[in-house]
Amino acid sequence: MKIAIGKALFKSHSYSEYRKLVSDLLRSEKSTGKEQSPELTNYSGLNETRMNRLEKTMKISEGIVENLKSLKNEYIWLVISEGWCGDAAQLLPIFDKMATASEGKIELKIVLRDENEELMNLFLTNKAKAIPKLIVINRETGGALAHWGPRPKGAADLITNYKKEHGVIDETVKTDLQLWYLHDKGLSTQLEINEMMLDLDSQVD
Incomplete structure (x- = not known):
């Protein structure tokens, strides 16, 4: 696992580098990832707008903030993402703001799913390559301590329940999901990740 993580970190992007990569591709009417389609490019464009808004409004x-600053150890958050992913657009600005708030205790790095299959296959969700996936790495040892994602529990439950009832993930539930994120204002994600980090930090020597 350490080898896969090391390879991924070597070609990872900072948050600002990731944003620039997605924006540059959009100017060429492309999205990140192996598959290219007008639909994925459209999703990437919508996500660009969402992320711009969240960067301004997310608190x-x-x-x-105090908990993150008081972490005893230092970590890398390695996030697997793609520009067309709606969940990633909702969550990456939160990850970035939390990492920044930690004042050096957490460094955020982002890699593209389709360019890092070896890493992605280590962190599947119900055998699927669901993203975003946040992997918490001990900066000192390079080992993975935990992972989180692809979405907070409330959002995950919404998708699970809809799929049970309707048998598919369609545009209706995708719209419902975006509304869930809008009303939640990032709080569920912050609380879940905060709890995970405090728990991990109490265990790391």
């Missing part, structure tokens, strides 16, 4: 709660 990390004061208590969580």
Whole structure:
């Protein structure tokens, strides 16, 4: 696993580099990833707008900021993403703001799913390559300590329940999901990741 993580980190992007990569591809009417289609490019464009809005409006709660700054150890958050992924667009700005708030305790790195199949295959969700996936790495040892994703519990439950009832993931539930994120304002994600990090930090020597 350490080899796959090392390879991925070698070709990873900072948050700003990732944003620029997605934006540059959009100007050429392309999306990230192996598959190219007008639909995926359209999703990437919508996500660009979402991320711009979230960067301006998303706030990390004061208590969580203090917890992140007080972490005893240092970590890398390695996130598997793609520009067309709606969940990633909702969550990456939160990851970035939380990492920034940690004042050096957490460094955010992003890799593209289709360019890192070896890593992705280590962190499947129900045998699927669901993204985004946040992998918490001990900066000192390079080992993976935990992972989170592809979405917070409330959002995951929404998708699971809809699929049970209707048998498919369609545009209706995708719209419902975006509304869930809008109303949640990033709080569920912050709380879940905060709890995970405090738990991990208490275990790492």
